[in-house]
Amino acid sequence: MTTAPDNHIAISSNRPVAVMGLARSGLATIRALKRGGSDVIAWDDNADRRAEAEALGANIRDLLETDFTEVESLILAPGIPLTHPAPHPVVVKAEAANTEVIGDIELLYRAQPAARHVGITGTNGKSTTTALIGHILNQQAEAGKHVQVGGNIGMPVLDFNLPEPRDPVVLELSSYQLDLTRNAVFSIACLLNVTPDHLDRHGDMEGYIAAKKRIFRRGAMPQDAVIGIDSAPTVTIASELEKAGHWRVTRISSEGRVEGGVYVLNGVLYDDIDGLDEAVCDLMPIETLPGRHNWQNAAAAYACCKRLGLDAETIATGLASFPGLAHRQQIVARYKRISFVNDSKATNADAASKALGSYPRIFWIAGGKAKDGGLSGLEGLMDRVRHAYLIGDAANDFGAWCEGKCAYTICKTMDKAVAEATALAVNERKESVVLLSPACASFDQFDSFEHRGDVFAATVTSVIRTRQQMMEAQQ
Structure with missing residues (x-):
């Protein structure tokens, strides 16, 4: 029931x-x-x-x-x-x-403005960061009894139990959702990054940034801002908020040391919030947080949880036990020396670049309904790609882009792409990855990015089973 x-x-x-x-x-x-x-x-x-x-x-x-x-x-x-x-x-x-x-976010806030509303936004990484914060809080007995997580991820916010005052409510917020807030104030407002996306819905980059900045609506009490400073617009926003004097700004980075903030160097997360510059934990062994972009997500989650009052050891334990999110660099199978990674959520080139930068030997499945800019910006990562397998409406255009950059095959369908990628990857002498990171929307062939990822996972299972049966028949 x-x-x-x-x-x-x-x-x-x-x-x-x-x-x-x-x-x-x-x-x-x-x-x-x-x-x-x-x-x-x-x-x-x-x-x-x-x-x-x-x-x-x-x-x-x-x-x-x-x-x-x-x-x-x-x-x-x-x-x-x-x-x-x-x-x-x-x-x-x-x-x-x-x-x-x-929108519904505004209604939730009006119903209980005294809750600790933790908002997370950004072009990429907000789902993982939101889930990370929720996971860490749920590992901490007292906080976990009351935390609720939703918004653009998981449960609709108006299916939450009405929070009590001071209960943490962790919300992933898209630019569309932020546009529909009028009075909502976030006790902790986290902005991960800003790169061009959804410009058709905001007019231009200026309109998109303005939507993201709604998360920093000023309330009556001092508020915390956690801001990734690895993208140019967010560096400016952090400085603006600090000058305003109302905000306690915590800067985070996965690319360099941040005085007074949280940062990751060579996979190790450091906390300098209190000026102690302490190494907290090594993120490298955490399989569910691969790559520099996930290090930024971990730094953001750490900073938010620290501002919620959790200690470093509790947060580190939560990071280490994070189960990951479906369709976001999710390992769906292993076969011989191949890992099959479902990154179907990568619906633009910037998102795909995160996964492409995480593995050294990649058999890349890309394509779908292309977004503005196509694969622009990925040129420097093609030395990691052994072969590209191109699907969907964008296959031919992506093939033209791949000329002179990497070997490629126009497959059109997921079935063919997975089968051909596996056939080539199985001959690699070192660990390799068959990576679905499409850099495209899914709606040419699938109902959603989730549907696309599920089809990839099911196809991988089928291809592996077929290969195993063939090997058994030959014995």
């Missing part, structure tokens, strides 16, 4: 609340609002989702035909355009009636 969450969202108004977009977070919003006694009107273009919402007690109505002067708030799903490339017509209608447009 599933226990309903102990939460409700009480709106101090008799006017109805509109919910636009009825995927998981939208349905969770309806449940919480109904428990709080609100009238809810809701819409989604998907008929099955409308039926689910109606079963929860929502009134199903096309919001384009709604009089928003009689609506308290529009709760918008983060995947629906707020400003770019053009506001959704329902957003235009709500704003014309001076109806606020917010």
Whole structure:
């Protein structure tokens, strides 16, 4: 039996609340609002989702035909355009009636502003960092009893139990979600990095950075900022916050020493927050945190947990026992001297560069629905790639890019790519990696990056089984 969450969202108004977009977070919003006694009107273009919402007690109505002067708030799903490339017509209608447009993160904050809201954002690494913090807190008995983790990862936030004052609530926040906050304040606000992404939804790089900076909304009490300084925009943001005087800024890096911060050198994590510059732990043996980018994630998680009051030993123990996240450099199988790594979450070149920089001998599966810039920026990593296997819509264009940089085969399909990569990798005399790190969106051939990663893992299992059966038959 599933226990309903102990939460409700009480709106101090008799006017109805509109919910636009009825995927998981939208349905969770309806449940919480109904428990709080609100009238809810809701819409989604998907008929099955409308039926689910109606079963929860929502009134199903096309919001384009709604009089928003009689609506308290529009709760918008983060995947629906707020400003770019053009506001959704329902957003235009709500704003014309001076109806606020917010998201579920804002509702959670309003329900319990006294909780310790820990927000993590950044172009890359936010899911791993969020999961790391949650894992570390859950290893620590007292904190673990109360910590809840969600947002852009895992459970929709309005399916949380309503937190008590001072309970930690750890939230992965996309730029879309931050755009839908109005008053939400984060006790600890963590910005990992900023590189170009989602520019179609923010207009340009300036708009994207502005969305990320919403995590640093100033509250009444002093707040902690944890900022990765390995990207140029974040260096500037750290300096701006420090000059503002309200924030206690902790800088983190995986590329060099940081006075007064947390950093990783040669795989060893150092804590100089209190000026002691102490070596905390060696990250190199932690298989679930490979590569410099994961060292940054570990440094960020360490800094956030330290600001939450945990000691270095407790945090180090949590880092060492981290089980990892699916689709993020996840080892899904080993065969002979080959590790098969699912990095399907790498949907752009910058994300793929992290995995490509983590292994010395790579049989690389890439491609899908290309993003702006394609594989630009990966040139310096091609000496690690033994052979590239190109799939999806981008296969031919990626093949042209690979000319003169690495050997490649245009495979188009995952089945062919995995089979051919395995056939070549098995002849390597040293440890090698068959790496799915597509540098592309998944929607040309798959429902999502998760679906793509699952297909990769299943295909790997099938290919290994077939090879083993062939070897047994030959004996």
